[in-house]
Amino acid sequence: MFDKIFQLGLRDILDSMPSEYITLKEAMDGKLEITLNNGFKHKFDPEEVRKLSNAVPLYLWSLVRIPFIVVKLSTPGEYSINGSEWDIKAISTLLNISGKVISVGQMESLLREFKSLIFITLGYDSISVVNEDKEGI
Template identity: 80%
Template sequence: MFDKIFQLGLRDILDSMPSEYVSLKEAVEGKLEISLNNGLKHRFDAEEVRKLSSIVPLYLWSMVRIPFIMVKLSSPGEYSINGSEWDRRAISLILNDLGSVISVGQMELLLREFKSLIFITLGYDSISGIDNDKEGI
C-alpha cells in the first residue's frame, strides 16, 4: 500500500517538471511560458527574468537555460543544480559562490529572488538513501 502511494506521489512530482526549456535570451525577448510534462503551462515572472539578465553576462544568455532544476540531495539541507555548466555558472554568479552544493540558506535566497525560474525535485540518492559524495545527478 505504501509503495503504491509513494509511486503515485513520485509520478506527480515528475509530471509537474518542465518538458521544455528556454534560453535566457529567448525569455528576455518575451518567451515567458513553457509546457510541463502534465500538459499544464508555467509562466516565468518577467521581472525575475530581467533581474537574472542583469546578473548573467550577455555572452551567456544563449547558453543559460531556464527554468533551473535543483535536486534535493540526501544530505540534510543540501541541493545541487541539474543542468549544464552554463546553468551552474549562472547560479554561481547569483550566489557569488563557485561551490557545487547549494545550502538551505542559498536556496532560500534563490527562491526569494527567482521563484518562478526554479523547480526543485528529488534525486535518486534522496529517494534511495544513497550518498553520492554530494555530487548531485
C-alpha cells in the first residue's frame, strides 16, 4: 500500500513538470505561458522575466530556457541545477557562483526573486534514499 501511495505522489510530481520550455528571448517577446505534462497551463510573471533579462547577458537570451528545473539532492540542504550549460550559466550569474550545486539559502534567494520561473523536483538519489529507508521498516 505504501508503494502505491508513493507511486501516485511521484506521478503527480512528474505530471506537474513542464512539457515545453521557452527561451528568455521568447518570454521577452511576450510568450509567457507554457503547458505542463498534465495539460494545465503555467504563466510566468512578466516582472520576474524582466528581472531575469536584466541579470542575464543579452547574448544568452536565445540560449537560456525557462522554466529552470532544480533537483533536490539526497544530501541535506543541496540542490542541483538541471538543464543546459546555458541554463546553469544563467543561474550561476544570478547567484554569482560557479558550478551547478546550490545551497538552501541560494535556493531561497532564487525563489524570492523568480518563483514563477523555477520548478523543483526530486532527484533519483532522493527517491532511492526514501526507498532504502522504507525497506528497513
